[in-house]
Amino acid sequence: xxxxxxxxxxxxxxxxxxxxxxxxxxxxxxxxxxxxxxxxxxxxxxxxxxxxxxxxxxxxxxxxxxxxxxxxxxxxxxxxxxxxxxxxxxxxxxxxxxxxxxxxxxxxxxxxxxxxxxxxxxxxxxxxxxxx
Amino acid sequence: xxxxxxxxxxxxxxxxxxxxxxxxxxxxxxxxxxxxxxxxxxxxxxxxxxxxxxxxxxxxxxxxxxxxxxxxxxxxxxxxxxxxxxxxxxxxxxxxxxxxxxxxxxxxxxxxxxxxxxxxxxxxxxxxxxxx
Amino acid sequence: xxxxxxxxxxxxxxxxxxxxxxxxxxxxxxxxxxxxxxxxxxxxxxxxxxxxxxxxxxxxxxxxxxxxxxxxxxxxxxxxxxxxxxxxxxxxxxxxxxxxxxxxxxxxxxxxxxxxxxxxxxxxxxxxxxxx
Amino acid sequence: xxxxxxxxxxxxxxxxxxxxxxxxxxxxxxxxxxxxxxxxxxxxxxxxxxxxxxxxxxxxxxxxxxxxxxxxxxxxxxxxxxxxxxxxxxxxxxxxxxxxxxxxxxxxxxxxxxxxxxxxxxxxxxxxxxxx
DNA sequence: GTGGTCTAGACCACT
DNA sequence: GTGGTCTAGACCACA
Numbered sequence: 393x394x395x396x397x398x399x400x401x402x403x404x405x406x407x408x409x410x411x412x413x414x415x416x417x418x419x420x421x422x423x424x425x426x427x428x429x430x431x432x433x434x435x436x437x438x439x440x441x442x443x444x445x446x447x448x449x450x451x452x453x454x455x456x457x458x459x460x461x462x463x464x465x466x467x468x469x470x471x472x473x474x475x476x477x478x479x480x481x482x483x484x485x486x487x488x489x490x491x492x493x494x495x496x497x498x499x500x501x502x503x504x505x506x507x508x509x510x511x512x513x514x515x516x517x518x519x520x521x522x523x524x
Numbered sequence: 525x526x527x528x529x530x531x532x533x534x535x536x537x538x539x540x541x542x543x544x545x546x547x548x549x550x551x552x553x554x555x556x557x558x559x560x561x562x563x564x565x566x567x568x569x570x571x572x573x574x575x576x577x578x579x580x581x582x583x584x585x586x587x588x589x590x591x592x593x594x595x596x597x598x599x600x601x602x603x604x605x606x607x608x609x610x611x612x613x614x615x616x617x618x619x620x621x622x623x624x625x626x627x628x629x630x631x632x633x634x635x636x637x638x639x640x641x642x643x644x645x646x647x648x649x650x651x652x653x654x655x656x
Numbered sequence: 657x658x659x660x661x662x663x664x665x666x667x668x669x670x671x672x673x674x675x676x677x678x679x680x681x682x683x684x685x686x687x688x689x690x691x692x693x694x695x696x697x698x699x700x701x702x703x704x705x706x707x708x709x710x711x712x713x714x715x716x717x718x719x720x721x722x723x724x725x726x727x728x729x730x731x732x733x734x735x736x737x738x739x740x741x742x743x744x745x746x747x748x749x750x751x752x753x754x755x756x757x758x759x760x761x762x763x764x765x766x767x768x769x770x771x772x773x774x775x776x777x778x779x780x781x782x783x784x785x786x787x788x
Numbered sequence: 789x790x791x792x793x794x795x796x797x798x799x800x801x802x803x804x805x806x807x808x809x810x811x812x813x814x815x816x817x818x819x820x821x822x823x824x825x826x827x828x829x830x831x832x833x834x835x836x837x838x839x840x841x842x843x844x845x846x847x848x849x850x851x852x853x854x855x856x857x858x859x860x861x862x863x864x865x866x867x868x869x870x871x872x873x874x875x876x877x878x879x880x881x882x883x884x885x886x887x888x889x890x891x892x893x894x895x896x897x898x899x900x901x902x903x904x905x906x907x908x909x910x911x912x913x914x915x916x917x918x919x920x
Numbered sequence: 921g922t923g924g925t926c927t928a929g930a931c932c933a934c935t
Numbered sequence: 936g937t938g939g940t941c942t943a944g945a946c947c948a949c950a
Contacts, residue, residue: 402632408541408933410940418636425638437923447942452923460856469711469922469949487637488647494633495644498626499651500534504550505619506557509652512627515620516648519631520641537864542933579865579935666896673804674948682900689902711950751901752911758894759908763915764798765890768814769883770821773916776891779884780912783895784905804948806925833938843927848938865935865937 398435398443400427411446415454416461423463423474424482424490434464434472532559535576543578547586548593555595555606556614556622566596566604664691667708675710679718680725687727687738688746688754698728698736794831794839796823807842811850812857819859819870820878820886830860830868 400422403414422428437455441448455472458464465475502512532554535546554560569587573580587604590596597607634644664686667678686692701719705712719736722728729739766776796818799810818824833851837844851868854860861871898908 400636408545412940421633421636425636427636427638436921438921448923449925449943450941452925453940455923466923467950471922484639484643487639488643491630491633491637491639491644491647492651494626494630495648495651496655498623498630499648499655501553501623501626502652503655504532504553504557504559505623506559507616507619507623509649509656511616511620512623512652513645513649515623516627516631517641517645519624519627520634520644523628523631523635524641544933581935582933585934664900676948677804685897685900689900691900691902713950714948717949748903748907751903752907755894755897755901755903755908755911756915758890758897759912759915760919762887762890762894763912763919765817765887766916767919768796768817768821768823769887770823771880771883771887773913773920775880775884776887776916777909777913779887780891780895781905781909783888783891784898784908787892787895787899788905808925832936834936844938845928845940846926848940849925851938862938863935865933867937 397428397432398440401440401444403444403446411450412454412457415440415451416457419454419458419463421490423478424487428474430474430476430478432474434474436471533572533576535578543582544586544589547572547583548589551586551590551595553619553622556619560606562606562608564606565602566606568603665704665708667710675714676718676721679704679715680721683718683722683727685751685754688751692738694738694740696738697734698738700735793824793828794836797836797840799840799842808846808850808853811836811847812853815850815854815859817886819874820883824870826870826872826874828870830870832867 401415401418403411403418405411407414419428428434434455435443437448437451440446440451444451455464459466459472462475463478464472466472498512498516502509533547533550535543537543551560560566566587567575569580569583572578572583576583587596591598591604594607594609596604598604630644630648634641665679665682667675683692692698698719699707701712701715704710704715708715719728723730723736726739726741728736730736762776762780766773797811797814799807799814801807803810815824824830830851831839833844833847836842836847840847851860855862855868858871859874860868862868894908894912898905
């Protein structure tokens with residue numbers, strides 16, 4: 393099951409977005425969506441590091457930040473779990489707001505590429521289906 | 525017109541995306557869209573730096589990379605211009621491809637937030653109209 | 657009485673000070689003060705673990721270190737007792753020296769907070785009375 | 789001046805208190821006391837690391853945490869400075885509260901050592917004078 | 921087994 | 936020059 397959770401992560405090493413931050417943001421989204429529920433055990437630092445071919449310290453940094461944020465809780469010697477006070481899955485509207493910044497960036501790029509809304513929406517629809 | 529061009533740029537200092545790369549990618553998009561056509565003069569390093577409140581060296585670095593890439597050409601004593609061989613505005617399909625990575629990222633985040641396509645497309649449509 | 661002894665301990669799980677070391681140092685102080693006299697029986701590992709909600713191995717580690725140090729002695733099948741050669745209660749001056757490092761740390765912090773001696777001593781006096 | 793600031797730090801490598809946390813807490817105290825005022829430049833990571841014989845990453849971790857806390861602000865390429873919104877020097881009473889946890893610990897240890905208040909206060913007074 | 925801390929050293933982004 | 940990120944590898948505390 394821990395292995396399963398580790399598989400949820402998808403990092404892009406080529407991005408300028410630091411790896412540890414990609415991890416932090418993905419955990420935030422998974423918790424917001426309820427895919428990671430309060431009390432769930434997180435995969436170990438070493439396991440995530442191995443699955444994603446990262447240095448354990450990079451994963452540890454992400455976990456540490458999430459702990460400071462109150463989203464994860466440490467169980468001494470027994471790994472991390474999703475904090476009870478992490479809040480249950482949020483409403484659809486609330487989760488949609490978390491997606492807004494990325495969509496705004498996409499809209500900005502579309503405008504700079506002088507692509508009309510129909511073209512952009514068609515392409516986006518296609519991509520959403522591909523991933524489904 | 526040079527001033528006008530500088531206004532096309534929109535940088536986010538708080539982002540982890542390096543500023544110089546934000547500039548490079550925006551110029552790429554503006555050239556692909558034809559908003560910057562071969563032969564057009566670019567605003568001076570100093571001007572862009574002042575308008576966007578950046579360090580001139582940051583702007584200079586972006587220009588340097590774009591020159592190496594062949595998109596911009598240096599005219600001694602006369603600033604930079606868009607290179608003749610920069611290629612004319614590309615087709616809509618070609619430009620849409622440049623937008624694909626950003627849309628794929630948005631789709632990934634949407635899936636992690638467990639948002640269905642309809643919700644995401646509605647929000648995106650709204651954002652596209654806001655910016656228009 | 658064993659139970660009573662376990663109550664003497666006061667550990668802080670949130671501290672960065674390892675739990676086993678908190679235990680070791682408290683036993684050292686209790687022996688120095690004579691509250692634990694040579695020959696006295698120590699509460700069992702299991703009991704301390706239960707009373708303080710700790711993992712028994714943590715308590716066992718502390719006891720092991722104190723045994724190596726010569727402060728505790730193992731009696732096969734009968735738990736641990738304070739070693740005869742643990743030395744009787746020390747003099748006041750000798751015990752005060754054990755407190756010096758903590759007071760020096762407090763003095764350092766006070767200086768960094770730019771608090772004058774009178775303010776610090778007033779607060780400390782207050783705290784000493786509260787605990788009495 | 790930067791060098792002078794670095795000299796304000798005093799870390800104990802032998803302690804179980806992590807070095808980066810010792811740094812964080814000292815900066816908090818120095819800011820609370822007004823010895824580090826909003827706008828002041830902090831000594832560079834490398835300088836602190838050299839003066840205290842630490843690894844730069846350790847210092848960097850402390851600075852990073854203080855930035856997240858809002859006490860320090862990064863100036864890209866120009867080092868860190870004390871944040872404007874760090875708040876001016878606090879009142880004496882407010883600063884004294886920051887000292888309370890350490891004094892409470894000292895009082896606990898004193899009680900376990902069965903030292904009476906007079907003895908403890910005498911020793912503390914002595915230590916406060918030594919450091920002055 | 922778990923996470924935490926630290927070091928040494930590399931490379932990057934920015935001024 | 937500044938800080939940021941990452942790796943590799945070591946040792947510690949805890950279960």
